[in-house]
Amino acid sequence: MSDTHAHTVAYVRDTMLPPEVPPAAERGVIRWMRANLFSSWFNVLLTILGLAVLWSLLAGILPWFWNSVWVADSLSECREIRDALHGTGEEVSSACMAVITERWNQLLFGFYPQDLYWRPVAALIVFLAALGPVLFASVPRRLVWFTAAAPFLMYWLLWGGSIGGPLAVALGFAAAWGAFVLGSRFSGALAATIGAIVVPLLYWLLLTGPVAGLIGAVIPIELQFVPSKDFGGFMLSFIIGVAGIILSLPLGILLALGRQSNLFIINKCSIAFIEVFRGVPLIVWLLTASLLLNYFLPPGSNFDLMLRVIILVTLFAAAYLAEVVRGGLAALPRGQYEAADALGLDYWKAQRLIIMPQALKISIPGIVNTFIGLFKDTTLVVFIGLLDPIGMSNAIRADTSWQGINWELFVFIGLLFFICCFSMSRYSQHLERRLRTDHS
Amino acid sequence: MSTVVDDGRQSFRPSMLLYDTRYRSLTIQVVAAILIALGMSWLLWNVVQNLAAQGKDFSFGFLGQRAGYDINQQLIDYNSNSSHARAALVGILNTLLVAFLGCVLATILGVIAGVLRLSNNWLVARMMTVYVEGFRNVPLLLWIIAIFALMAEGMPQPRDFREGGDASMVLDSVAITNRGIYLPMPVWGPGSGVLLAVFAASLAAIWAFRRYAHKRQEATGEILPVLGVSLALFFLPAIVFYFILGGPVSLSYPELKGFNFGGGLHLRNSLIALWLALSLYTGAFIAEIVRGGILAISKGQSEAAFALGLRPRRTMSLVVLPQALRVIIPPLISQYLNLTKNSSLAIAVGYMDARATLGGITINQTGRELEGMFLLGLFYLVLSLLISGVMNIYNASIKLKER
Numbered sequence: 071m072s073d074t075h076a077h078t079v080a081y082v083r084d085t086m087l088p089p090e091v092p093p094a095a096e097r098g099v100i101r102w103m104r105a106n107l108f109s110s111w112f113n114v115l116l117t118i119l120g121l122a123v124l125w126s127l128l129a130g131i132l133p134w135f136w137n138s139v140w141v142a143d144s145l146s147e148c149r150e151i152r153d154a155l156h157g158t159g160e161e162v163s164s165a166c167m168a169v170i171t172e173r174w175n176q177l178l179f180g181f182y183p184q185d186l187y188w189r190p191v192a193a194l195i196v197f198l199a200a201l202g203p204v205l206f207a208s209v210p211r212r213l214v215w216f217t218a219a220a221p222f223l224m225y226w227l228l229w230g231g232s233i234g235g236p237l238a239v240a241l242g243f244a245a246a247w248g249a250f251v252l253g254s255r256f257s258g259a260l261a262a263t264i265g266a267i268v269v270p271l272l273y274w275l276l277l278t279g280p281v282a283g284l285i286g287a288v289i290p291i292e293l294q295f296v297p298s299k300d301f302g303g304f305m306l307s308f309i310i311g312v313a314g315i316i317l318s319l320p321l322g323i324l325l326a327l328g329r330q331s332n333l334f335i336i337n338k339c340s341i342a343f344i345e346v347f348r349g350v351p352l353i354v355w356l357l358t359a360s361l362l363l364n365y366f367l368p369p370g371s372n373f374d375l376m377l378r379v380i381i382l383v384t385l386f387a388a389a390y391l392a393e394v395v396r397g398g399l400a401a402l403p404r405g406q407y408e409a410a411d412a413l414g415l416d417y418w419k420a421q422r423l424i425i426m427p428q429a430l431k432i433s434i435p436g437i438v439n440t441f442i443g444l445f446k447d448t449t450l451v452v453f454i455g456l457l458d459p460i461g462m463s464n465a466i467r468a469d470t471s472w473q474g475i476n477w478e479l480f481v482f483i484g485l486l487f488f489i490c491c492f493s494m495s496r497y498s499q500h501l502e503r504r505l506r507t508d509h510s
Numbered sequence: 511m512s513t514v515v516d517d518g519r520q521s522f523r524p525s526m527l528l529y530d531t532r533y534r535s536l537t538i539q540v541v542a543a544i545l546i547a548l549g550m551s552w553l554l555w556n557v558v559q560n561l562a563a564q565g566k567d568f569s570f571g572f573l574g575q576r577a578g579y580d581i582n583q584q585l586i587d588y589n590s591n592s593s594h595a596r597a598a599l600v601g602i603l604n605t606l607l608v609a610f611l612g613c614v615l616a617t618i619l620g621v622i623a624g625v626l627r628l629s630n631n632w633l634v635a636r637m638m639t640v641y642v643e644g645f646r647n648v649p650l651l652l653w654i655i656a657i658f659a660l661m662a663e664g665m666p667q668p669r670d671f672r673e674g675g676d677a678s679m680v681l682d683s684v685a686i687t688n689r690g691i692y693l694p695m696p697v698w699g700p701g702s703g704v705l706l707a708v709f710a711a712s713l714a715a716i717w718a719f720r721r722y723a724h725k726r727q728e729a730t731g732e733i734l735p736v737l738g739v740s741l742a743l744f745f746l747p748a749i750v751f752y753f754i755l756g757g758p759v760s761l762s763y764p765e766l767k768g769f770n771f772g773g774g775l776h777l778r779n780s781l782i783a784l785w786l787a788l789s790l791y792t793g794a795f796i797a798e799i800v801r802g803g804i805l806a807i808s809k810g811q812s813e814a815a816f817a818l819g820l821r822p823r824r825t826m827s828l829v830v831l832p833q834a835l836r837v838i839i840p841p842l843i844s845q846y847l848n849l850t851k852n853s854s855l856a857i858a859v860g861y862m863d864a865r866a867t868l869g870g871i872t873i874n875q876t877g878r879e880l881e882g883m884f885l886l887g888l889f890y891l892v893l894s895l896l897i898s899g900v901m902n903i904y905n906a907s908i909k910l911k912e913r
Contacts, residue, residue: 106632113631120633335539349891351851361879365560446649476659484648491647
């Protein structure tokens, strides 16, 4: 049979052909373009529209930036330099970036004394170093102690004065910890908790001043004091934003727990607080802080506008965070709570070991979005007279030599915020990936 | 015989208030209530003291007084002789106007951007990513100021529209100038009420017809041409009656008079800048919500629909959209709420919203900052509670019914 077969078939290939190169339309750039840009008539239309929009945007922006003048003393000088370079015939679009090179220090630091710029920069370095152990798992755990000390160090670097003040306040936290340890050794968990709340409060109310003076006398290290009204520019936004972020997270978690709690009064108070703060725009709260706060304080008392803003921003962000965390708590399966109960954990232990790690993990995107929102909202302080970057840009534009300049300042400020907010959102995506425990 | 002695109830010791879980929650609540009450009364006491020290009282009588200031954009009749309450109402309406316009435009932008970000067109998807990230990561205030500057300094002056000037009106009816945008405005002549009534009646008819068609389809399986009939009902009666009544509604076109435009509808720069910035900014957030909603529907759902023989359009409208909307709508409404609250940034461009009238000029003129800010806060609070109340009802109605 096989013989006949061999005779009837004229030719049998006994080797494989080498694979052919795909046709020109199905490979390389052309294939990619066909698949991603011109796959259907609708996509062709979209691509053409997109290219048109892109062209019109770039045609406006690129020459403007390309022809920019980087060194000049005023807008009119910028124009003169531009005309000298490109001729006066038709108007060439050209950015006057000289305003940035001339005034970058005000946009970044406000009216902070020029010779002390090293201090905010040092505070920023301390801040970044302190972030390390919190944000990245690869940094040694022991550095958390540095993170705990960093806020006091940063405060001292920024505002200056005697080192006694921040140290004395920090001692309050040490006192709280001491009271907790002693209380739990000699009495019970409850007494320890009460002690850890009452002892530092009493200390801060009564003893901080004398202790600060004492430490100042013993360790006479002092930096030149800089009042809050000299703070400005991006530094101000950054300080308010970071302080708000650090302070609002614990408060927001507490509020979320309060809202989930079945203790009637605490539940209702948390709901009222959250709804009132979320329902009213931040700008109304800021105006309240600047116009009305004196009504709510004992007659004659007055305190720093910047501190008021930080408190208000913190409360505002905490209300939003509370809702985000509540979403995380609600998303946890009921079995997790029941398992914690079955193990005999008390409320706080269950929260700390079982509930919160999972709930916070679920709510990371929302938490970071709230932080980004808070950071962007710090620009609103311009309306109550603080000189944030937008306030500084208004001040610069009010100067006769820079009158009429807009876009250069807007682009610079926008870039500063974009870098900070974009890196926050990227970090949150990284964190989500790192904490993912499922297998998909 | 065994007897059960109920020890716990008879021998109550004070320490049980702390160590017995039955009583501890009560103790905590009482302590919290006392602390909160103390704090509140301390604040109130301070307010009373401070008011007394300044010789002020707490009353809302100023609302009835003559306002004495002008508002450059009014939806209802108002002049400087009207009361502060009416000024506040004008401001509130202006807030609601820009919030409504902003919500509409933001939804359109957001849906387009969100869908295009998922498109398989590489260029457009990248451009939408740039739009979303760019607007989400830069403060809204900066966008408002930037768009305001673009309007005020980038657009031609009204005098450029004169003969020989280098600017011209779009379609001879819309003028975009550095003082705002001038649009044709409808003038409601006699008989326009009838026209409006006809239009309202045709809307009602569309609703009734769709209901009838749906019922019929449920009962018999026949599908009526809903879209065509709806469109016909929408346009035909109004057009027919427009000509029967002899054109009761006409358009007043903006015309150049001297150095400025007259006639037509004038949208001020402040409104345009606020509206566009709010819409673009919120649209970027809505785009992410829409994208997330579409991605949240597993591929198996549309595959199952195809397996049942549904065509792509029906799959979209009957299977994918209803489920995606369940994911999209709650955060969408909270974005609407954010937009409404963000409209208080009108302060940056001088748009006369509730903050500017009630919380601004009125406070400055009467010195009633406590009452004014209280009312302003109350307005925003009531608005957001209303919207979130509606949202809660909606959420409950679309909640997945499991077990």
